[in-house]
Amino acid sequence: MELRHLRYFVAVAEELHFNRAAERLHIAQPPLSQQIKQLEAELGVELFYRRTKRQVQLTEAGQVFLQATYRILAQVEQATSDTQRAGRGEVGTLAVGFTSTVVYDILPAILSQYREQFPNVHLVLQELTTTQQEEALQNHQIEVGFCHPPLKDNRLKLESILQESLVVALPETHPLVQETTISICSLANESFVLFPRHLGPGLYDQIVSFCQQANFSPKVVQEAVQLQTIIGLVSANMGVALVPASLQNLQRAGVVYKPLAGATPHVEVAIAWHLDNITPVLREFLLVVKRYIKERGH
Structure with missing residues (x-):
């Protein structure tokens, strides 16, 4: 049994006339009659009884099969639609x-x-x-x-x-908050809050290298995994932090962000x-x- 047999059956069941069903399906009437006979033979039941040579009526078995066929074709249509949507990345x-x-x-x-x-x-x-x-x-x-x-x-x-520049996050009580821009050299003696290198070696190395170019290595007194935690520790006056500029959108009481003087590494x-x-x-x-x-x- 193929899907075309089901579609042929539905056309005849809805038209109750072989000629009209054949026209609807754009096929000749004799092949349509042959396909319906094959379907009845496979099912072992009569789906139609003839009222005239071309006009038919559904048998009781045919009425049951029609409802089941509607469900099958609807499921096939849904499966086809879902598959096509998946192929388009929509689901x-x-x-x-x-x-x-x-x-x-x-x-x-x-x-x-x-x-x-x-x-x-x-x-x-x-x-x-x-x-x-x-x-x-x-x-x-x-x-x-x-x-x-x-x-x-x-x-x-x-x-x-x-790609974005670095800024410095300072506790709001830090003397440098009065400055318009902060020189990286002025942070040489500061305590730093930073994340562990193994969690983000690229960004970590950029920050450390930037400090080393100013002739000092950052004195890391506290490590934290997440940047929001780092900012929280800055607000607690645990140290300063060099962070990507977009982090300025994280407003935290007790923290002031300041741009760095001159060129900074691009994150x-x-x-x-x-x-x-x-x-x-x-x-x-x-x-x-x-x-x-x-x-x-x-």
Whole structure:
């Protein structure tokens, strides 16, 4: 039994006339009659009884089969639609990893645009360090990550989407808050709050190298994994912190952000994904990200 047999049966059952059903199906009447006979032979029951040579009536078995056929064809149509939508990346699940830096700038805007365009995709968001994201991408626990290069695994595709400068976060009682800009040299004797290097070696090395270019190594008195925790420790007067400029959107009582004098290293944010794991949902998400970055650049 094939789907065409079911569609032929429905046409005859609705028209109750072989000629009209054949015209509706754009086929000749004799082949249609033959297909219905084959269907009845396969089922072992008569679906129609003849009132005239061309006009028919549904038998009781035919009425039961018609209702079942409607359900089958509806399910086939739904399955076809769902499959096509999945192929277009309109349904499914997407696991996204992100560092805390992107929460205060680009990630909310990107997710908002994506949700508007693909409301039926289930997003699973995981806040992870760059190192954790690399591992999660390798294990297919996430499909895409917002991270800070570099990554070790060359099987992962990286595309830069943002570069921003560093600023200094100071306790509001710090003498330097009176300055318009802060020289990196003036932080030589300060206590620093920083994240452990193994969680984000790229950004960590940029910060340490920046200090070393000013002839000092930062005196790290406290480590914290998340940037919002680092800012909380700054507000508690535990030290100062060098953070990406977008973190200024995280307003915290007791903390003042100040620009640094002169050029600073550019903190790079990139999207990363596994070259062997590009699903339709991921493909469409990457297009949304790239379109947003292009529009933002303008």
